[in-house]
Amino acid sequence: MRDVLDDLERCWRDGQPTGLATVVATWHSAPLPPGTTMLVTPDGAVTGNVSAGCVDSAVYELAREVIDTGRPTLHRYGVSGEEAFAVGLTCGGTIDVFVERVDQSGFPALPEVAEAIRSGTPVGLVTCVDAPGALLGRRLVLLPDRTIGTLGDTRLTAGVVRGARDLLRAGRTETLRVGRDGDDLTFLVASIVPPPRMIIFGATDFGKAMLRMGSFLGYRTTIVDARGVFATARRFPDADEVVVDWPHRYLGTEASAGRVDQRTVLCVLTHDPRFDVPLLELALRLPVAYIGAMGSRRTHRDRVTQLTAAGVTDTELARLSAPTGLDLGAHSPQETAVSIAAELVARRRGGTCRPLHTLHGSIHYRAGEPSR
Numbered sequence: 001m002r003d004v005l006d007d008l009e010r011c012w013r014d015g016q017p018t019g020l021a022t023v024v025a026t027w028h029s030a031p032l033p034p035g036t037t038m039l040v041t042p043d044g045a046v047t048g049n050v051s052a053g054c055v056d057s058a059v060y061e062l063a064r065e066v067i068d069t070g071r072p073t074l075h076r077y078g079v080s081g082e083e084a085f086a087v088g089l090t091c092g093g094t095i096d097v098f099v100e101r102v103d104q105s106g107f108p109a110l111p112e113v114a115e116a117i118r119s120g121t122p123v124g125l126v127t128c129v130d131a132p133g134a135l136l137g138r139r140l141v142l143l144p145d146r147t148i149g150t151l152g153d154t155r156l157t158a159g160v161v162r163g164a165r166d167l168l169r170a171g172r173t174e175t176l177r178v179g180r181d182g183d184d185l186t187f188l189v190a191s192i193v194p195p196p197r198m199i200i201f202g203a204t205d206f207g208k209a210m211l212r213m214g215s216f217l218g219y220r221t222t223i224v225d226a227r228g229v230f231a232t233a234r235r236f237p238d239a240d241e242v243v244v245d246w247p248h249r250y251l252g253t254e255a256s257a258g259r260v261d262q263r264t265v266l267c268v269l270t271h272d273p274r275f276d277v278p279l280l281e282l283a284l285r286l287p288v289a290y291i292g293a294m295g296s297r298r299t300h301r302d303r304v305t306q307l308t309a310a311g312v313t314d315t316e317l318a319r320l321s322a323p324t325g326l327d328l329g330a331h332s333p334q335e336t337a338v339s340i341a342a343e344l345v346a347r348r349r350g351g352t353c354r355p356l357h358t359l360h361g362s363i364h365y366r367a368g369e370p371s372r
Contacts, residue, residue, distance in 0.1 A: 001125065001192055002117055004039035004047045008102065009114050016042050017070075017103040019063030023050050024074065024096040024129050024188050025175055031093065035173035035190045040064060050097055051077070062099050072100040072137035074129050098129040098188065100137050109141045109148045116143060120194040124168040126160060129175070130186035142168055156180055164189045171263070195220045196289070197260070201247045201279060202269035203230035206294065209333035210267050211239050213341045219265065224250050226275065248278040255286055264288040265344060267324065271295040277306045284316040290344055292324030294336075326353055 001008075004020070011018045019040040023032055031051060038048040038056065040063035049056045055077040062075060078094040102110070116123040124142035128135050128151070140157070141148040142164055151157045156178065163176045164187070171193045178185045198219035200207045207223055214221045215238060222241040225231035231244045243250055247270070254260050266283050268276055271294045280303070283291050295303065300322045307317065325339030326346070346353050 001037055001190060004037050005114055005117060007041060007047045008039055009110060011041055012102065012104060012110050015104060017067050017101050018042070019067045019099060020102045021050050021059045021063050021097050021099045022188065022190070024098050027094040040067065042067060051095060059097055059099065066099045066101050070101050072098065074098050098127065107139065112148065113141055117192055122168055122193045124164055125190040125192065126164045127188050128185060129188045132183055135185065160187055167191055196263035196265065197222065198265045198267065199224060200267045200269060201275065203227065203235065204269060205333040206269045206336055208236060209337035210269065210340060211236060213337040217341060247275050248282050251279060251282055260286060260288060262287050262289060265290045267340065268293040271299055273303060273306060276303055277310065280307060280320065281310050281312055284312055284319055290347060291320050292340060293320060293322040294324055295322060
């Protein structure tokens with residue numbers, strides 16, 4: 001939704017209905033995840049895509065049809081038979097795509113949703129994507145302090161809201177299945193949450209390269225350094241935020257304010273014990289996604305000795321990725337940033353870090369699936 005929001009809101013305000021296609025579920029090597037959207041405007045313009053090109057043309061035609069009829073539909077695109085050849089689905093995957101018409105009468109809460117997304121407020125869009133009768137296409141909007149909309153049944157609405165809020169709190173976009181009167185109802189819960197944070201400690205060339213990589217991966221980036229002459233917006237124009245402060249003091253303030261969470265990535269690139277030791281002593285006790293520290297083997301050994309003396313346990317030290325990054329043979333700041341980014345993606349997705357040509361099975365798989 002975030003990628004198509006500007007065009008969607010513009011058409012909504014102009015009273016022009018649009019066709020919105022959303023990926024509901026994927027299997028095997030489908031390239032884009034659930035929640036990915038494509039918007040088709042009345043004049044035929046397209047924003048976004050649902051399959052990285054494989055079935056976008058077919059979905060485009062379906063969206064134009066739905067704009068005219070107003071009837072939402074759930075369609076599956078796979079790799080079998082003539083249909084796969086016709087729509088060009090060559091990736092080997094299967095996707096379910098829900099296509100609906102969006103206009104002022106069907107989505108009156110869109111301005112509130114747009115405001116929440118732009119302000120960084122978590123918002124959940126709950127859409128009935130598979131159900132008999134008039135329930136198909138019904139929508140709830142979940143905001144932190146209230147729910148907008150109803151499914152026409154108080155008990156059903158309450159049950160769906162409970163399940164959807166659990167997914168929103170976790171920041172997950174998934175389908176929610178509910179039984180009612182012998183029917184199986186399917187709802188897509190699209191959780192739109194602020195981007196995760198990447199906090200980079202060290203206003204250096206390595207920090208600059210990592211900042212660009214973090215932005216590329218979709219993180220909200222912050223550069224932190226105690227040396228004001230180096231930590232400037234002029235030197236780091238691409239950063240979302242540049243902070244002059246002692247690293248451990250800044251991290252402590254952010255953690256106390258609730259601005260550090262389980263998706264936060266911490267990259268410690270100063271390799272100076274004055275900064276690193278107090279920072280890591282705090283960081284290793286926070287529930288963050290990743291803590292990486294730059295430095296040689298000797299630097300790391302010295303750092304571990306000081307952290308152990310400060311009371312950091314072996315369990316806490318095991319959370320530290322140091323030296324940070326994968327073994328790519330990297331030398332330059334840019335190559336080092338690639339190696340760190342590769343480790344981040346592997347941890348997040350459960351990758352093996354082995355060359356794909358040496359493996360078997362699906363290229364796109366979920367963490368926890370059997371090893372390939």
